[in-house]
Amino acid sequence: MTPEEARLELDATTLRPQDASEEARALMDRDKELAQWREKRRNFDEDMADLFAEMPVPAMLPKLILQDQAKSVAAQRRKPIFLSFGLLAAAAALLVASLWFINDATPAWEKDSLAMLEKIEGGKMPLDAFSSDLDHLKGVLAKAETPVPQSLPSAMDAFKSLGCKSFKAGGWLASIVCFEVAPGQEAHLVVVDHAEKLQLVNRKVFAAQGEWQTATWSDGQQTYLLATRAKGVDLEKLLAQNKQINEPKAIS
Amino acid sequence: MEATFETWSAMPRLQLFAVDRRRDAAFATSPMEAAPDFNQLVADYYAPLFRFAQSLCRRQGLAEDLVQQTYLQWAKKGHSLKDMSKAKTWLFTTLYREWLGIAKKEQRFEVVEFEPEIHGSEVEEEPEPLPVNASQLQAALEELEVNQRAPLVLFYLKELSYREISETLGVPIGTVMSRLSRAKNSLRAIINRNLKATAPTP
16 A cells, blocks of 8 residues: 555545554554644544534425335335236136136037026926936937937946936037936036037036036037036046046946 | 446445444344334434435435435335345435436536546645635535535545445545545635635735
């Protein structure tokens, strides 16, 4: 460190001597003239700093700052609310869009089927026949010349049939076979012939349509819709027991 | 060349600086602990920040706005400061940047500084001035070029070390030292000249 560098540093630390380097202080200790010069500078700086500290400051300033901060905090707290409103609005828009999409994309035969199921469960439309004997119901359907389910998910065998009904879905003859899958819980199998024209894939497609959880698939010449008001996971569990829809259990 | 807002923004962050925790109540915690209490920050620094702002812009209303804006920035972004011991420097730096932005819009900030070491001249050390009062000091300070006034005011506020002044203003430490030295000499010269001008003729 040169004497000039030490002088600059000592001059920059007159009011905060602790900030001066040991090297600069050592130089000052050895150089009386430098020490005297520094003391003179320090006295001047102390006087100026004292005068500077007398510069008036608006008394209201702290209050204004705290008011600003309070407003800022309040605004930040409101943000999540606005965000929530935004998310809700987005969710609502998405829901409307989804409903529109469902309504628009759902094939007519599915819409008709669900409408019929609504009526049956609401007691507005009676079944054609009631029986816990599936074979009996199949006979009723055959006699009515409406689709008779040729294959069913194997898990359906474990459930008691309740009844059946013939109707028209999307202009096609269709059949409904109702099962009790749990106490007080029903699942309805809709069967439509002419699978090739409905263009459904073999794998099951799960969907939520209003209060209904549905699964649709095609198998051979027939197309199936299984609908329940039970939870979607229950429907998936029900059908998971028969994952390979291409290997249906033949109904005799 | 004077450090402009752009050059300052592009400068790398400087190293950590020690904090006098006995004096700075707002930083009575270790550097990496929670943010200092906002009220304490206001109580400790609103006055020096205002004086710094006032010396920069020379308008009380704008100075108040600058201080309020600085604290507002702290309320919004202060929590993201990694080393809370640098909150004080952050406040002064933010205020200075805010003012630079305003000054740039108003084109009030000179970008070229007369550097004696570059331009081949050195300010002579002035004799000791006669005693002055606060308003005379303020008037003298206002005559200084801003690139001398800013470091000198920060120096007289006693809040920042010369290293922290360097960080706040975005200029090298050596430049801060030389500017401080020349600013003090210039201030003496201005005070002496003003006193002579107002002294009663015999």
